[in-house]
Amino acid sequence: MIDIRKATKIFKTKNNTIQAVDDVNLHIREGEIFGVIGYSGAGKSTLIRMLNGLEQPSSGEVVIGEDVISSMTRSNLLRKRQKVSMIFQHFNLLWSRTVADNISFPLEIAGVPKKERARRVAELVELVGLTGREDNYPSQLSGGQKQRVGIARALSNRPEVLLCDEATSALDPETTDEVLDLLVKIRDEMDLTIVLITHEMHVIRKICDRAAVMENGRVVETGPVIKLFQNPEHGVTKRFVKDDINDEETALSFEEVREMFPTSKILKLGFVGSQSKAPIVSQVVKKYNLDLNILSGNIKRTNNESYGHLYVAIDIDDADLESLEKELAEHAVTVEVEG
Numbered sequence: 001m002i003d004i005r006k007a008t009k010i011f012k013t014k015n016n017t018i019q020a021v022d023d024v025n026l027h028i029r030e031g032e033i034f035g036v037i038g039y040s041g042a043g044k045s046t047l048i049r050m051l052n053g054l055e056q057p058s059s060g061e062v063v064i065g066e067d068v069i070s071s072m073t074r075s076n077l078l079r080k081r082q083k084v085s086m087i088f089q090h091f092n093l094l095w096s097r098t099v100a101d102n103i104s105f106p107l108e109i110a111g112v113p114k115k116e117r118a119r120r121v122a123e124l125v126e127l128v129g130l131t132g133r134e135d136n137y138p139s140q141l142s143g144g145q146k147q148r149v150g151i152a153r154a155l156s157n158r159p160e161v162l163l164c165d166e167a168t169s170a171l172d173p174e175t176t177d178e179v180l181d182l183l184v185k186i187r188d189e190m191d192l193t194i195v196l197i198t199h200e201m202h203v204i205r206k207i208c209d210r211a212a213v214m215e216n217g218r219v220v221e222t223g224p225v226i227k228l229f230q231n232p233e234h235g236v237t238k239r240f241v242k243d244d245i246n247d248e249e250t251a252l253s254f255e256e257v258r259e260m261f262p263t264s265k266i267l268k269l270g271f272v273g274s275q276s277k278a279p280i281v282s283q284v285v286k287k288y289n290l291d292l293n294i295l296s297g298n299i300k301r302t303n304n305e306s307y308g309h310l311y312v313a314i315d316i317d318d319a320d321l322e323s324l325e326k327e328l329a330e331h332a333v334t335v336e337v338e339g
């Protein structure tokens with residue numbers, strides 16, 4: 001559906017040349033929620049702006065559906081933007097217009113008749129959960145409500161692609177989750193493809209199907225979200241995953257654990273998918289008659305799976321450990337011996 005092929009973007013300023021996007025190749029499938037994550041300056045905004053022609057690549061191509069965005073005429077691009085719409089971190093609402101009039105604005109520009117506009121606005125207000133707020137001005141709304149207006153406005157011309165530029169970065173965690181839930185709902189109900197950029201791994205974990213990690217203009221890792229969390233390969237991905245899981249405390253307490261259980265081995269058991277809900281550990285503990293201390297654990301949910309790990313201190317000799325590893329592997333539970 002979306003193909004970014006060998007895209008680069010070079011900004012030349014008076015004293016400087018900056019390679020904001022460096023030889024990026026990405027394929028985004030129809031109907032997926034695709035995330036791009038990176039720290040500040042990684043090139044995310046420049047990349048997402050290439051998808052609606054707000055930036056033109058210095059070289060390479062951006063294709064959405066049948067259209068080569070990177071070589072469209074201005075008038076065709078303006079028409080295409082009705083099908084590739086965008087929401088923003090700071091909402092970009094028109095402050096002198098009411099909720100209803102903000103949502104109606106793109107329809108007015110597209111020349112939709114008044115009656116039809118009113119019908120569409122009513123539908124969208126309901127879809128984004130703003131019934132009763134139609135006549136409010138943006139200044140009378142909370143951040144989450146303002147973003148709902150932004151979403152409704154972006155959906156007014158029935159786009160095929162919705163681009164989200166740090167759409168939840170200005171919101172508190174609870175409101176973030178509500179807006180993320182809304183994005184999933186509209187993707188499901190409206191056959192949308194969503195591309196979002198963020199610096200929060202939580203956002204990727206919560207709603208994305210696949211994601212790309214950017215650093216210095218390059219995509220350094222890409223794949224299904226569960227894979228990025230379970231088996232991050234690049235250092236930047238590992239940092240993002242660690243920040244999200246926040247297992248620093250576990251690492252710090254290993255020394256104490258060794259003092260407390262000098263004869264034990266410390267194991268990290270990794271779970272994914274349906275296995276993370278099954279009582280596998282208690283089954284093998286019973287079977288091998290093991291003495292086991294649970295040190296810490298963490299189970300997280302992605303959009304459609306759970307994954308996580310459990311640190312345990314366990315009195316076990318090498319032979320038993322080998323059979324235990326084999327048995328757990330049959331249940332897709334990984335075992336790593338710490339230290």
Ligand SMILES: Nc1ncnc2c1ncn2[C@@H]1O[C@H](COP(=O)(O)OP(=O)(O)OP(=O)(O)O)[C@@H](O)[C@H]1O
Binds near residue numbers: 041042
């Ligand atoms: N119009 C521009 N002119 C010159 N340099 C630019 C321009 N736009 C972006 N850059 C530079 O390109 C690099 C990538 O910027 P970009 O905004 O795409 O990164 P980002 O990952 O979105 O970061 P942030 O999250 O801070 O917005 C940065 O070094 C930035 O300073």
